[in-house]
Amino acid sequence: MGAATPENPIVAVHSTGDGPSAWVAALKEEMPGVDARPALEIAGDDLARVDVSISWRLPHGVLARFPNLQLVQSIGAGVDHILEDPDRPGHVPIARLIDPFMATSMTHHIVMQILRWHRQADKFEGYKTEHHWPMSEAFDHRHLHVAILGLGTLGEHLSRALTALEIRSTGWTRSPRAVGGVASVSGPAALDDLLTRSNVVVCLLPLTTQTEGILGSDLFAKLPKGAFLVNVGRGGHLVEEDLIPALDSGRLSAAALDVFRQEPLPSDHPFWDDERIYITPHIAAEVNPSTASIVFAENIRRIRTGGTPTGLVDLGRGY
């Protein structure tokens, strides 16, 4: 793993939103004695003492200031925000966050969206203003079939939860990947076939050059009319310009988006005012400092004792 751990090593912490202080505190709670500091405040001789970066959307160029860096730990399941840094030291391993808490939260978000769509929660809310319920058809969950694009930790977790809820699903991966007890297919031809028989599509793919823009007119055209799209991958998976036309044509009946090309979603974006689009601010699997710090502390210990951290990214594939 390159150079040895420096003496008196420092963990450089960065996050957006509330800033790094909550993360520093949570990490110290889990790993008493750790020297963890906000990444942007580290300077001078201390730069050489940083062996681990724990970050979410660290400004580009900051990683390159740490000559003895041993591990770049993402605060999140995705690592695209790290790979996009052109000055990133390419030899330093990157770890995604694999936290069972986040998988559960992600599954809850997706299950909620699927059930809201299937059981027409919005329609019934709308009837409240009329003080009257028209006759409505019964919900038949046997008609649901969920295509799960991406069968990593999150996709597998979702698949098992849907099975427990008696909702059929099939996972899809670009390259073959067997996951015990989970129905799955792989490759482009199998995707086309899967889409024709799926009325719900959930995107949990990593963002790579191969998956960017995968949710666009071509994919929508293969779905049965009135399908439901859930994007909880990355904003870059969706061709945003293609969504409203697909809704207007009836190809899609609704979409639930937790991620956007630009976050937070610009205030003049057309998604805000479209009733068919549920939008949430990247909260499907928010990281929980108290549970994530357990994972971070373990990875710091491993990297400092010559072990292998969990969640290491294959730098060749990019996820």
Added chain:
Amino acid sequence: MGAATPENPIVAVHSTGDGPSAWVAALKEEMPGVDARPALEIAGDDLARVDVSISWRLPHGVLARFPNLQLVQSIGAGVDHILEDPDRPGHVPIARLIDPFMATSMTHHIVMQILRWHRQADKFEGYKTEHHWPMSEAFDHRHLHVAILGLGTLGEHLSRALTALEIRSTGWTRSPRAVGGVASVSGPAALDDLLTRSNVVVCLLPLTTQTEGILGSDLFAKLPKGAFLVNVGRGGHLVEEDLIPALDSGRLSAAALDVFRQEPLPSDHPFWDDERIYITPHIAAEVNPSTASIVFAENIRRIRTGGTPTGLVDLGRGY
């Protein structure tokens, strides 16, 4: 089981809503050759040929017209609509409908309501009009604890689904009833204790003189502040006058009601205009004619061959 099956027996069918014709058709589909007719159209000598009544809210007095009745089959999990008939022949066994399809639908409804509340779906919908998301706290499902009042087929099904979704729950029954693999307690003292540590209460009890009005001020006062109430039992379980005061005081933060003292809910009822109350028109576990008819056909065969139907009600307990 009383008198023998009459020759050329007739199944008398009744339902509200769309009327009995869909049910007659579904039953014939499942049981070719069955003589099934709308209950209110049977007259004269044919009355003595009726051995099975399959009904939802049959007008009082109709059952008493059938001198050779062998089984009263409810179209639904509840039988209170049958027990309320003062002219019901008391010796004729009553069967509730136990249909796996309905248990799944009920579980989906409850899971959707719990997740919508937990993940503040309404709040995020509200932000759409503002074109702006304020910072929000992460959802922590480890804080959820669901009290399931009633551990019949539906309560047990729900409990297992919540476990699969990593949401803690505890079932409660009036009298001790062990259900394998399901955390449960019983009796009045255990209920008081359970309520103090539950932020979600789901009512799946049968409606009896002991359970009528159980969801009232006394019960709400034992819950932690801000709890969420889901009533999918019967309207009579809830003291409707107590609900809005409990919401106003903050004892409850929201409620999801699928059943009401009077159904459909009268248009001047205050629940229509209260944003904290989600209301649905008794659709949590709508009966599906195609799946329910499988159960009905089997029970007709059993009663006509001296067997025991599924779902028989203990007439002493009333459920």
